[in-house]
Amino acid sequence: MTPGRVICSLTVLVLVVYASDTPDTLRVTNVLYRHGDRAPTLKLPLDRVNSSYWKYGYGELTEVGKAEQYRLGLWLRQQYDPILTKIFDHTNIEVRSSDKDRCLVSAYSNLAGLYSNQTPAEDLQLPYVRWQPVPVHTEPVITDEILAMNRPCSKVDKSQIEAFTSPAVLQINKDYASFFKLVANHTGLDLSSNGFRDIWLATDSLYCESLHGLPLPSWTQQQNVSCSNNVDIPCEGKTVWQVMKEMSDLQFLVMFNTSVLHRFEGGPLLEDIVSKFKAYVAGHRTIQFNMYSAHDTTVAATLSALGVFDEKQPEYASAVMIELHNMTTDAEKWEVKVFYKPVTDNNTVLSLSMPGCKSPCSLTDFALMLDKYKITDWDTACENNPKPVPPTSILGLTESEVIVITICTAVVFILLIISCICWVRGRSGGHRGHIYDRM
Known part of the structure; x- marks a missing residue:
């Protein structure tokens, strides 16, 4: 590799395998995928197509993208059926999405495929609809360091x-x-x-x-x-x-090619996954299927932080699976396996061997490898400038609190005066009939 190379390529052991029956050692899986096919994020100044060409608008998921995610959901059901309930159960699956329309719609489309074989939706009294609403949790982009990776960070x-x-x-x-x-x-x-x-x-x-x-x-x-x-x-x-x-x-x-970017871009999601693994092992969590609907940057950042990025922009609906296994021969032996599905419409899956945790990678070693990414206080770790403290009044109230109290006091005083005037007019004006009280 020449000295001028932007980055030195990582040597990653990659094995091509094919989807097969889920091993009986699997206990938990975390599935991170990129959203499906979308429209361009913006219109070029000299674009050759009109905005109307994109039915749902720029940056939005297309019909092709919805279909891709539906098929990925079908594949995930086939792959992970042994640990998934037939119908939605909040103690079995948790879904989180980046707060972008294309990611949210991808999650709904994926879940439609994941639960496509269930019985008619009797709870909705829709006997001809084989579909069930599944909750998708999200976080505003500006505060989401896990999937959108857009939380402000000076570093x-x-x-x-x-x-x-x-x-x-x-x-x-x-x-x-x-x-x-x-x-x-x-x-x-x-x-x-x-x-x-x-x-x-x-x-x-x-x-x-x-x-x-x-x-x-x-x-x-x-x-x-x-x-x-x-x-x-x-x-x-x-x-x-x-x-x-x-x-x-x-x-x-x-x-995503520095230790800083590994920690703050890929690290938060991996830390979330490790915490869920530990909670399951400790018996504090029952969820076995954790789904993350996100972006190509999220997939790339995660693989980079693990040291297994293939130096290619992740395709639409590509997926990373990070699994927790409990070896049947040793109840205390928990192992982590990482797989990458780079293309939606085939069964090829890449088994990735992490440089810092050779396969089989124990949960203990996996957690230790990622410990360097742990962040206790985001703003402190990012070296963000502290927010200015609002000035306080003599009574210890902030300026905004003083303004609110002043306005409320003025409103009460005005209402009191109006009530007195109405009471005086009522006593002096005689009978006025039963006028409808809009209050």
């Missing part, structure tokens, strides 16, 4: 700025200057500041369009791309589109 911001201004990235921007200008001219995007960081907007939009019947524009098939023999993204013999896709994959390496 993350600083680390990502450093990653996208590293010597290797600056060299890519320099070597591919004419390439970025070509893409900018055809899409209307401004790629002059940091083309490597921002080109994903063009790649994503064209990729989404290509999946929905629109061929890639002719300019993306041009060859003889100029890149000054860049060592991280060689361009010889490649088309513009091939280079754009390679840059997208490399971006996912850059985004």
Whole structure:
């Protein structure tokens, strides 16, 4: 690997296996998946399609995406039927989603497949509907460090700025200057500041369009791309589109390639999983199926933190399964296994061996390996600037509390005056009849 390489590739033992009967040692599984097929996140300045082309709007799950998730739900039912109840039971399954429409709708679509073979929905008095509502829990994006990974964190911001201004990235921007200008001219995007960081907007939009019947524009098939023999993204013999896709994959390496980013981006979800494993082993939790509906960034961050990322942008509806097994020969022996299903519509599953916890990986070793990611106080660990303390009054009340009390007092005083006036008029005005009291 050359010194200029953005990241050194991890050596990961990957074994191709196929879905089979669930082993009787399985006790708990955690399934993290990317949402299904969606529309582009935004309209390009020189977009070739109108906004109306996307039925549900930009960034929303498409009908194709709903179907992908439904099929993934069918596969998960086949794979994990022994530990799933036939109908929803809150003591058996828990579902959490990123608070984005595409993730929430993916979760509902997936669950429709997961519980597709149940009896008619008698509790809904809908005998012809084989479907049951299943609760999906979520957290506002701005406070969600587990799935949306969008909770403010100064250390993350600083680390990502450093990653996208590293010597290797600056060299890519320099070597591919004419390439970025070509893409900018055809899409209307401004790629002059940091083309490597921002080109994903063009790649994503064209990729989404290509999946929905629109061929890639002719300019993306041009060859003889100029890149000054860049060592991280060689361009010889490649088309513009091939280079754009390679840059997208490399971006996912850059985004999650430091110990800081492992801790704050992938760490919170893994810590949540470990805590659920421990609670189950201790007998404090009965749930055996934990579902997480999230993003490609969530999947990549999790695999990166485990040291098993394959350096490819996760596809729609790709899934990570982190399982807890109890070996029948030793009731005290708990083991963790990690699998990755990179494509929805086949049964191929990758069994991943973690560099820090060789298979078979005991739960104790798994927890110790992830202990470095533990975060007790988010703001302190992130080195976030403390929020200013509001000034207090002489009585120890905040300014906002004083304002509220003043307004309430004024309202009560005004109502008292109005009541007195009405009482006086009532005594002096004689009988006025029984007028309907709207109160």
